[in-house]
Amino acid sequence: MQKLPMKPDTTVEDAVVSTTREQRWRMVLGSDAEVSCGALGGTLRDMDAALSVLYEPDGPGGLKRRGGRGGSAPNIARWLGDIRKYFPSSVVQVMQRDALQRLDLKQMLLEKEMLEGVQPDVHMVANLIALSSVIPAGTKETARMVVRQVVDGLMRKLEEPLRAAISGALDRARRNRRPRHAEIDWQRTIRANLRHWQPEYRTIVPQELIGYGRKSRKPQREVVLCIDQSGSMAASVVYSSIFGAVMASLPAVSTKLVVFDTTVVDMSDQLDDPVDLLFGVQLGGGTDIHRAVSYCQGLIREPHNAILVLISDLYEGGVETKLLARARELVDAGVQFIALLALSDEGRSSYDAGLAAKLAALGVPSFACTPDAFPALMAAAIRRDDVNQWAAQQGLMTTRASA
Known part of the structure; x- marks a missing residue:
């Protein structure tokens, strides 16, 4: 009741x-x-x-x-x-x-x-996106207002945690371990060397110096979000668009966002407005994951600094063997390739467990992720932590590699 x-x-x-x-x-x-x-x-x-x-x-x-x-x-x-x-x-x-x-x-x-x-809620937004092509002209502005209300609410909730997690991870990743005297971060250096306290001299003899990261105008990480826009992934599309917009606003991260069904559409130039981006998505249709991953591979400039997040239920309508070969190429090149079976809070997702296991065997962690956990996931990937281990610690069910 x-x-x-x-x-x-x-x-x-x-x-x-x-x-x-x-x-x-x-x-x-x-x-x-x-x-x-x-x-x-x-x-x-x-x-x-x-x-x-x-x-x-x-x-x-x-x-x-x-x-x-x-x-x-x-x-x-x-x-x-x-x-x-x-x-x-x-x-x-x-x-x-x-x-x-x-x-x-x-x-x-x-x-x-x-x-x-x-x-309005995320599911209502997904329905509006799916019907965007048939909504009457006189209703479209009202529909955009509904979507804007949901997007603004989610941005208020999710933007700061994502910014903080990524910024902290980037600071740690670029930390200078061989600093000149003027570059030493004394607070971090003292904390890292407390075990070297010398009671007789009442001082610390540092064995490790930690410096401030050297600033660079060049982005430190490339992040590519590759999003399945089939109807079953509707909520994931909404959350992914918002996270993509936040990451695109961070100068230290080069962010690309690609949506796909049987065709591939690069929507990176619309990341400044998630509402425009969402109304450009066409939910439904078939799925060609290999074609989408191949396109994303072409966007990557520095594989060792790149994170490719495939958000899909992995029901491949293309050629599975080609997708697996492409995944192996990316992993061997040094790309951090992660498959999210869902990015939503809808509970247990439906996905192709067989393909997820084959990707896991190639070194592509595969698991569903809630929106609240996504900032920590990106931080772990930026730090180059073991993402499988991180997911297990968070209680996220990871897919085991097939024998």
Whole structure:
């Protein structure tokens, strides 16, 4: 049972306690339980009606009962308003996703009035991107506002952790181990040599000097994000675009972003605005991973300083043997090649376990990653840590190499 609607001076516990056991069972079981559990009244009746529209679509109030050629937009718009009135935003998002799947309410995303009433989230953005080519001209600006709202919220949440993790990793990676006297970082040097404390002299005799990194205008790392834009990877595309935009703003990182299905599109020049980038993506279609990885290989200038992140469920529609050969070339050249089976928080992902195991055997770590863990992953890759070991420490399930 979700939270019940509350007056301003009412707590969650008060609202839940105010319902009887029979009322709660009635709302769980639906209208068929009215005989045994009794009828609902007042606010509970209105909440139940909103639930019935979605979870009893063939019932008296269900959307599927409405036939004819007339538009159902007013009914759906009213329903969107009702669920925002009676349920918290986290539940509203779940109900909206269920409506799209259970009732095929694509019309929700094609009407301006609908979009203005939607509680936006990553999944709603993915649906808007998928339908971007058919959204009416009069609705597109509203759709962009919805996407912008979600992107701005995610940027506020994810930008600073990614910046901090990458900047810290770059500072550590470029640390000068043979500094001149003016370049010595005394704080780090003292911490690194505390074990060499000499009590009789009341001083430290440093065995290792650590200096500040020598600044360079040249990017220290090349990062290529290669993103599968098949429909199943929709949430991953949203998060990847945001992370790509953040990394592109860091002078020490040269960032490229490539999306693919059976064709390959380089969107690196749109990284300054993730919303424009997302509306340039065409979700759906087949998959040719080998073609995409081959293109990305051509973007890499210094293999030993390059990180290639393939974000895909690895259902290859191209030639698998060619993909594996290309992966071996990249690894042998010194590229840090990582396969993320998903970049989302949707739970266990579906992927080609066989191909993931073959890539792992070539030295390409393969695992799913949540958006919150991605900054630490990039930091580990920049430091050239063992990414498999890092993933295991984070509790991320890595794919074992095939025999």
